[in-house]
Every structure is written in C-alpha cells, then in structure tokens.
Amino acid sequence: MTATQTNGAAQAPVEVHIERLQRQTIHVPIEGITPLIVHAWDPKMRAALPGGENSSKKGRKKMEHPTAEEAYEASRYRCPDGTDGFPGAGFKAAIVDSYYLFDGLVKKQLKTLIFVGGVGPEQLVPIVGEPQMREDVVRIGMGTANLRHRAMYPEWSAVLPITFLPSQISHQSVLALVDAAGLGGIGEWRPSAPKSTTGTYGQFRLTEDDA
Numbered sequence: 001m002t003a004t005q006t007n008g009a010a011q012a013p014v015e016v017h018i019e020r021l022q023r024q025t026i027h028v029p030i031e032g033i034t035p036l037i038v039h040a041w042d043p044k045m046r047a048a049l050p051g052g053e054n055s056s057k058k059g060r061k062k063m064e065h066p067t068a069e070e071a072y073e074a075s076r077y078r079c080p081d082g083t084d085g086f087p088g089a090g091f092k093a094a095i096v097d098s099y100y101l102f103d104g105l106v107k108k109q110l111k112t113l114i115f116v117g118g119v120g121p122e123q124l125v126p127i128v129g130e131p132q133m134r135e136d137v138v139r140i141g142m143g144t145a146n147l148r149h150r151a152m153y154p155e156w157s158a159v160l161p162i163t164f165l166p167s168q169i170s171h172q173s174v175l176a177l178v179d180a181a182g183l184g185g186i187g188e189w190r191p192s193a194p195k196s197t198t199g200t201y202g203q204f205r206l207t208e209d210d211a
Contacts, residue, residue, distance in 0.1 A: 013146035023165045025117075026171065028178050032156040033203040035126070037188035038086060038133060039150050040077045071149040076125050081188050084131060084153075085124030086186060088116040091160055097192055101180050114177070117161040129156030150188065157207075160180040179206045 055170045066074065079085040096115055099105040134152040139145050164174050184192030185202035193199050 009188045023163050024130050028160045030204045034201050036153040036156050036202045039075045039188050044164035049167050061134045068149045075150040078123050080120040084127045086123050086127050088118035088123045090186045092116040094184050094186050097176050098180040125158050127156055127158050143178040
C-alpha cells in the first residue's frame with residue numbers, strides 16, 4: 001500500500017506497511033460460586049413478538065399459558081447436541097462490564113479485544129451441571145403477580161473459549177478480567193443486572209488451576 005506525501009511542490013510515494021493482527025484462543029475453566037438461573041426466550045413468545053410468525057392480527061393465535069414443566073424446559077438453552085448451555089455473548093458482556101474494576105480500561109476498547117465463542121447458531125457455551133425447576137413469584141405490574149418457572153443449576157461449571165489480541169492484552173490480563181466478571185455474574189438475578197439491588201445468583205470464579 002502506498003500513500004502520497006506533500007512537501008511544497010514535491011510529492012513522493014510513501015509505503016505504508018501494516019502487520020495483520022494476530023489472534024490467540026485460550027480455554028478458561030470456571031466454576032459457579034452461586035446457582036445459575038437461566039431464562040431463554042420461549043419459542044411461542046418469540047413468535048408472538050412484532051415480526052414473528054404469529055404477530056399479525058390475522059395470524060395471531062391465542063397464547064395458552066404453559067404448564068410449569070413446559071415453562072421450565074423452554075427456559076433452558078440447548079446446544080446442538082441437546083446438552084445445556086449459556087450464550088457466549090452473556091459471558092462476554094460480563095467480562096466487558098467488569099472494566100470499571102480496573103484503572104485505565106475503556107469499555108469500548110474491550111469490546112474489540114476479547115471474544116467468547118460457542119457452539120451452534122446461538123453460540124452457546126456448554127454448561128456442566130444438573131438443572132432443576134425453580135418457582136418464583138414475580139410482579140407483573142398493577143399490583144398483580146404470577147408464578148414463573150425457570151431452570152436453575154445449583155452447581156455448575158464451564159470452559160470458556162476466549163479469543164483475544166495478545167499484542168493489545170496479555171493472557172494474565174484476560175484471566176483477571178474473567179475472574180472479575182464472576183463478581184457481576186451471568187443469568188437471572190445476577191448482581192450486575194440493571195434492575196437488581198440484591199441479586200446474588202450466577203457468580204463464578206476461575207478454577208483453582210487457573211487462579
């Protein structure tokens with residue numbers, strides 16, 4: 001690639017040489033400190049949203065309330081092989097949002113330095129743990145309440161496939177960010193949730209081997 005340098009009337013080509021950015025991928029094992037609560041979008045609810053297949057007045061169908069078991073199953077994220085997972089984007093968001101715990105970090109910069117991969121179209125990170133049904137009373141406005149059934153993993157772990165730019169951030173710095181992200185957690189009722197003031201769920205830490 002060449003560029004033109006102007007110096008009075010003289011012009012001389014200047015060669016610009018740019019090295020390709022090198023990427024590095026590591027696999028970071030984590031373990032849950034507190035139970036993880038998940039709430040994937042119910043396919044029936046998704047279809048009823050604007051633009052969904054049942055969103056038009058003509059095609060809209062009356063939604064039936066799901067049973068507790070149906071709501072529980074619909075709340076789980078499923079990898080292509082049928083195992084449980086959680087969106088890699090959720091882990092990345094937790095990592096990026098931990099920037100304020102460190103001096104000199106810029107949130108916008110972290111967004112392009114670190115990526116968390118996954119499997120399948122939804123890029124899910126497999127979750128190791130046995131889910132169980134959780135029942136909560138939730139307020140839905142105007143003084144009314146409803147029962148919500150979701151999957152919860154009392155004990156869980158995962159291995160995060162993280163790609164980063166080693167020329168911009170070190171391996172140890174990535175591990176420090178992942179560990180800090182565990183303070184804010186992932187999933188429902190996490191400490192870092194926008195409307196949460198008492199959330200304690202979904203917290204995690206690096207396993208002892210990587211601490």
